[in-house]
Amino acid sequence: MTEARPLVSVVIAAYNAEAHLAEALESVAAQDYEPIETVVVDDGSTDRTREVVASFPAVRYLFQENRGPAAARNAALAASAGELVAVLDSDDLMAAGRICRQAEHLLAHPELGAVLGRQEWLDAPEWLPRDTVFGDPNGIPVGGAAMFRRTVLDDLGGYDATFRRGEDTDLLIRMRERGIPYEILPVVVLIRRYREDSLTGGRSIHTPLLRSLRAKLDRQQPAQEAPR
DSSP: OOSSOOOEEEEEEESSOTTTHHHHHHHHHTOSOSSEEEEEEEESOOSSHHHHHHTSTTSEEEEEOSOOHHHHHHHHHHHOOOSEEEEEETTOEEOTTHHHHHHHHHHHOTTOSEEEEEEEEESOOTTSOBOTTTOOBTOOOSSTTOEEEHHHHHHHTSSOTTOSSOHHHHHHHHHHHTTOOEEEEEEEEEEEEOOTTSSSTTOOSHHHHHHHHHHHHHHHHHHHHSOO
16 A cells, blocks of 8 residues: 555444444554544434543544434535545444455555445344355345445435435445446455344344345436437
């Protein structure tokens, strides 16, 4: 990697996250990469989320009324400055070396708009389906394991804040629609915590996925129906 490393912004949306947020922030602080900034947007928490972030002086904290994780991530994007943007959920952990590996890959492959990676689970239930390539439970994570180029997120208008879940899958669908390539690193970049009470825990992704695909078809429809 060159001496002039680009700034990486880590964006975290947090809602009543006091139980696990400190561990998430510690996993970011332990990354072997500089320069890096961390922005946490508190999405209307009523617990001690603010106090947890305050114990990490280098972390920037913003509060907003509850609008969902997509809106919170967009707020974090607006408040950050990194050329590269890494996403982390407030109850998960970054694997050691994640930021360096993903940043190096994006720098070596300027044609890519994002890079993902594999995940390990904490207390994952046996019924989770497994990825067909790597065999990991629940496949490849598309949310908290991604690093994006900021230019890509800006061009796409960030996350669709009307999604309360599945917003990360929708973002990748819109990337593919624009012909923006991304790759999956064959290494673990995310330590994921299974929680039955989370927005995605135990819930099917089919409904938001179908909504994203329907919106894609609707965007394509005018072009298909245009007179020749």
